[in-house]
Amino acid sequence: MSSLGALDQATAVAERAAELAGEDWDVLAGPDAVAGVEAITAARSFLDAALLRGIARVEATDAVRGLGWATVKDFLTHLTGGHKGSGGGLVRAVEQLRDLPEVQAALETGRVTLPQARAIASKVHTLPRVPQFRTAVAGAMLDLVDTHGHDASGLQTAFSDVVRDLDPDSAIVDAEKEKAKAERAAHHARHLSFAEDGHGGVRLKGYGTVEDAERIKATLHPLAAPVTTEPGACGGVSRRPGEAMFDESGVATSAPCLTPECGHDGRDPRQAGARLWDALVDACDRLAATDELPRDHGSKPRVVVLIDQDSLKQQVIDAGLARNGHTPTGARFSASAVRRMACDAEIIPSVLGAEGQVLDVGRAQRLVTATIWMALVVRDRHCAFPGCTRMPLACDAHHVVHWADGGATSLDNLVMLCRHHHVLVHQTPWAVHIDPDARQPVWTPPPRHALDSLRGRATYRPARPRAA
Incomplete structure (x- = not known):
């Protein structure tokens, strides 16, 4: 079937389903209603199989x-x-069934429903990664559907019996469990410590899992490779004897010895352990030179005290900066004025209204200040994009209306987004605005390319986490 044919059929099925939903079912006799429900259930199973095929293609593209x-x-x-x-459950079903072609085929031929297929796949994927054993267990569970009509709950209950029948001595299962237990123990015992020896040196001591060690070695070994030079070519400047130098393209150059009349023969003079140490320091230097390390918008860790505007106003009055709720010129003070006066009085708040919403933290420049950033963290807690919970350290402050277009650097025009979603918002049809009453981000997703006439959604307001 061509991609265009699949899309045409999917659209046609949706249109026919919409017509079916509007039919007058009250005119059907009881037996006909039963037959109709059975037919719809069968159609739904085939549609579920097609849905998973479509999801697999969406992932691939x-x-x-x-x-x-x-x-x-x-x-x-x-x-x-x-x-x-x-949604994650559907994606997992696609991944799990990809490794169980017999179950996938059973779903596509109507032998099992999606709940049954997912019950089989999810249970089988808890088994040791022994393909023949997994295939045998999946086949036995499909037989239970054929012979006993097990539903999803029945399949989950029967899983243990099936495993025991196929692995009566638990030789396969126990071997994997012991290995996993040892790995968990190593993970819980992981540590790294630095101890000064009192003579200008530091000893490192650590412990971790084999998996973590492989990740570390995969990073350090390329950096720890011996660096050779022409005999006698020990020129250059380095912080440590024998340290590899790199040009602007990242290619290793000469390795200076810094030893007078060393008679260098071109070989890297460092031992393997010294090269690994230098590689560790080099890796840390490279990481520090990137934008990956946490930098909380120039703001050091601090305690943010939340205070309602009326209480703050009273503190400003008590500090002698205003009288009777008015500024010295007689004007009533706004949240902005209260904030500025409180700052002069060394009261550093995030100004909150009666219902706890952030009102104002000032507008002095295009870039977000540390104070504004703190208020954004108080309001958004994490990346505000629907479904994303990246922590503030991985986020930026996005202007809803760009500064160049007249947008203000204020909470009513800012939303916290992780780097990925910050780029996407600038490049895609997603739209966001700040609700004027709730003072929270409200999102409008891009239009869907199909079935818009059948069903649609207007806006998406991410659920806010409870305060700790």
């Missing part, structure tokens, strides 16, 4: 990123209107 979605699971959760995480 990464098409949803062009619409502003960070992941396919977020897109599916929004599209289906399901509970948080429901």
Whole structure:
């Protein structure tokens, strides 16, 4: 079937389903209603199989990123209107069934329903990674559907019996469990410490899992490779004897010895352990030179005290900066004026209204100040894009109306976005505005390319986490 044919058929099925939903079912006799429900259930199973095929293709093409979605699971959760995480369940089903072609075929031929297929796949994927064993267990569970009509709950209950029948001595399962237990123990015992020896040196001591060690070695070994030079070519400047130098393109150059009349023969004079140490320091230097390390918008860790505007106003009055709720000129003070006077009085608040919403933290420049950033953290808590919970350290402050277009650097024109979603918002049809009453971001997703006439959504307001 061509891609155009699949799309045409999917659209036609949706239109026919919409017609079916509007039929007058009250005129059907009881037996006919039963037959109708059975037919719809069978059709739904085939549609579920087609849905998974479509999801697999969406993942392969990464098409949803062009619409502003960070992941396919977020897109599916929004599209289906399901509970948080429901989209991830569909993505996992695609991945798990990919490794179980017999179960996938059973779903596509109507032998099992999607709940049954997911019950089998999710249970089988808890088994050791022994392909023949997994295939045998999946086949036995499909037989239970054929012979006993097990539903999803029945399959989950029968799983343990099936495993025991196929692995009566637990030789396969226990071997994997012991290995996993040892790995967990190593993970919980992980540590790294630095101890000065009192003679200008430091000893490192650590412990971790084999998996972590492989990741560390994969990074350090390329940096720890011996660096050779022409004999006698020990020129250059380095912080440590034998340290590799790199040109602007990242290519290793000469390794200076800094030893007078060393008679260098071109070989790297460092031992393997010295090269690994230098590689560790080099890796840290490279990381520090990137934008990956946490920098909380120039703001050091601090305690943010939340205070309502009336209480703050009283503190300003008590400090002698205003009288009777008015400025010295007689004007009533705004949240902005209160904030400025409080700052002069060394009261550093995030100004909150009666219902706890942030009112104002000032507007002095295009770039977000540390104070404004703190207020954004108080309001948004994490990346405000639908479904994303990246922490503030990984986020930027995005102007809803760009500064160049007259937008203000104020909370009513800012939203906290992680780097990925900050770029996507600038490049995709996603739209956001700050609700004037709730003072919270409200999102409008891009239009869907199909079925818009059948069902649509207007806006998406991310759920706010409870305060700790």
